Amino acid sequence: MSSWVFPPSPTVAVPVVGNDAAFPVRRVFCVGRNYAAHAREMGRDPDREAPFFFTKPADAVIPDGSAVPYPPETANFQYEIELVVAIGKGGTDIPEERALDHVFGYAVGNDLTRRDLQLEARDKGRPWDWGKAFDRSAVIGSIRPVSEIGHPDKGRIWLAVNDTVKQDQDIADLIWSVPEIIAILSRSMAIKPGDLIYTGTPAGVGPIKPGDRVTGGVDGIGTHTLTVTERVATS
Incomplete structure (x- = not known):
């Protein structure tokens, strides 16, 4: 292709x-309800439910330290x-015992959520996109390579x-471990370099409002910070 009808979007x-x-982002996969206490606070039984996934667009990814305007169409914006x-090697039908070979590194992220829209969609049996895949909804800190930190499992x-x-828990409490998540995901579709997998959140999710400063981290991996600003008026 020698030309475009408009300039293509820059690589995230x-x-x-x-x-x-830098690590170029291809796709963003997210695991739903992957800590037992969080599954229960969302009204689900973690002992009976197989892992499930939803996605966010690559351009929803924003870096550590970002200001995040309170998003439209919600009254319940949550962290x-x-x-x-961070996936560095592609594959399909990846066996669990080889899954970690496909990991480039790890980071701290925040799956920002319009909870009222998510729950309305869930209760009506509709996709979660409006609650999960909106603009600036995937905060992420810098990636630490496996070559530096190995594969943290606690x-x-x-x-x-x-x-x-x-929120305060241990990543050892994940219902489905990182190798299991990669193996299960790769049975359904090819994973490729540049994919990010948000592995689920602990209990304690709650609302944030303009003026709030949100910080978080995972021991041995890093931290992230975001500030919620006033909603941007739309014309």
Whole structure:
């Protein structure tokens, strides 16, 4: 293709700790209800439900330190701290025992959610896109490569709003581990370099409003910060 009818969108990229080269984002997969206590607070039984996935567009990804305008069409904007897996090697039908070979690194993310729209869609049996896949809904910190930190399978995951801790658990409590998530996801579709997998959030999700400062982290991986600003008026 030698020309375009309009300029293509720039590639979304995430910084990599200790590397001048950035990680180009291809797709964003998210695992729903992957901590037992959070599944229960959302009214579901974690002992009976197989893992399920939803997606966000690549251009929903925004970097650490971003200002996030309160999104439109919601009165219940919520945070969800998550461990994020950055895929560096593609594949399909990946066996669980080889799944970690496909990981480039890990980061801290926040799956921002218009909870009222998500729950309305859930209760009506509709897709979650309007509640989950809106603009600037996938915050992420810098990626730490596996070559530096290995494959963390335990460590505190936490989030605070205005310095008050709201979520506090351990990534060892994931219902479905990172190797299991990768293996299950790859049975349904090919994963490829540039994919991000948000692995689920602990209990304690709740609302945020303009003026709130949200911080969070995972031990050994990093932290993230975002500030909620006033809703941007639309014409």
